[in-house]
Amino acid sequence: MEKHSGASYDEIAAKYADRQDKKPWNLYFERPGILRSLPDVADKDVLDAGCGPGFYSQKMLELGARVTSFDLNPVFVQRTLERTGERARVLQADLAEPLDFLKDASFDLVVCILVLHYLRDWEPALLEFKRILRPDGLIFFSTHHPFTDLQLSTSADYFATELLEDEWDIGKVSFYRRPLSKISRDLYHAGFLIEELLEPQPIKPPDTVTFEAYEKAMKTPMRLLIRARKCV
Numbered sequence: 426m427e428k429h430s431g432a433s434y435d436e437i438a439a440k441y442a443d444r445q446d447k448k449p450w451n452l453y454f455e456r457p458g459i460l461r462s463l464p465d466v467a468d469k470d471v472l473d474a475g476c477g478p479g480f481y482s483q484k485m486l487e488l489g490a491r492v493t494s495f496d497l498n499p500v501f502v503q504r505t506l507e508r509t510g511e512r513a514r515v516l517q518a519d520l521a522e523p524l525d526f527l528k529d530a531s532f533d534l535v536v537c538i539l540v541l542h543y544l545r546d547w548e549p550a551l552l553e554f555k556r557i558l559r560p561d562g563l564i565f566f567s568t569h570h571p572f573t574d575l576q577l578s579t580s581a582d583y584f585a586t587e588l589l590e591d592e593w594d595i596g597k598v599s600f601y602r603r604p605l606s607k608i609s610r611d612l613y614h615a616g617f618l619i620e621e622l623l624e625p626q627p628i629k630p631p632d633t634v635t636f637e638a639y640e641k642a643m644k645t646p647m648r649l650l651i652r653a654r655k656c657v
């Protein structure tokens with residue numbers, strides 16, 4: 426069985442990367458939700474795990490972080506390299522495998538935005554995050570909301586951990602859904618205490634912008650955003 430469904434991006438990475446900075450969904454929902462809750466990164470060692478085309482890597486560099494970034498997909502690695510220049514360490518790597526290229530206790534913060542739901546078992550990745558974080562280090566991650574993703578489930582079993590498929594405008598994507606209780610339990614077992622759990626809503630777009638999903642995202646929990654601290 427596959428360890429992850431990251432191959433979903435094999436065919437669509439370039440299209441995905443080209444559209445990210447223009448989509449109202451990102452400009453008025455995804456990114457403001459992350460940026461208003463991002464822990465302080467100034468003068469911190471930060472890992473951007475599953476960096477995609479590198480928006481958050483670039484943003485955190487601007488905010489004064491020392492950034493290491495990696496992604497499974499070579500197109501995204503290249504885009505992040507182009508975006509960050511020499512200023513970040515950018516690598517190709519699989520989050521479902523040990524992160525041997527990263528030293529123990531060498532980061533203050535791991536940022537992992539919309540990535541962990543591509544892993545079938547995410548505990549090994551959480552344990553790797555714990556290993557590379559300094560004492561008291563933080564993980565800050567977002568994932569699809571398990572309640573809303575239930576709409577894509579064929580089992581309709583909220584408590585199942587299961588592979589789902591969705592049809593995006595650029596192609597099909599597969600990812601895993603876990604119930605909230607499992608998310609919380611797995612974090613605790615990996616040695617993290619949840620400090621903040623958010624269900625972000627969009628910001629109002631200007632009248633000139635058509636953001637069709639605004640009403641839906643105002644009323645439906647689309648994302649789960651968690652800040653958790655390494656505790657053991």
Ligand SMILES: C[S@@+](CC[C@H](N)C(=O)[O-])C[C@H]1O[C@@H](n2cnc3c(N)ncnc32)[C@H](O)[C@@H]1O
Pocket residue numbers: 429430431432434474475476477478479480481495496497498501518519520521537538539540543544
């Ligand atoms: C929705 S994109 C998010 C990208 C970026 N974090 C952002 O928010 O702009 C999901 C990312 O997860 C990456 N990914 C999926 N499975 C992965 C794995 N096993 N190891 C590393 N990255 C993975 C994909 O290549 C893709 O870049």
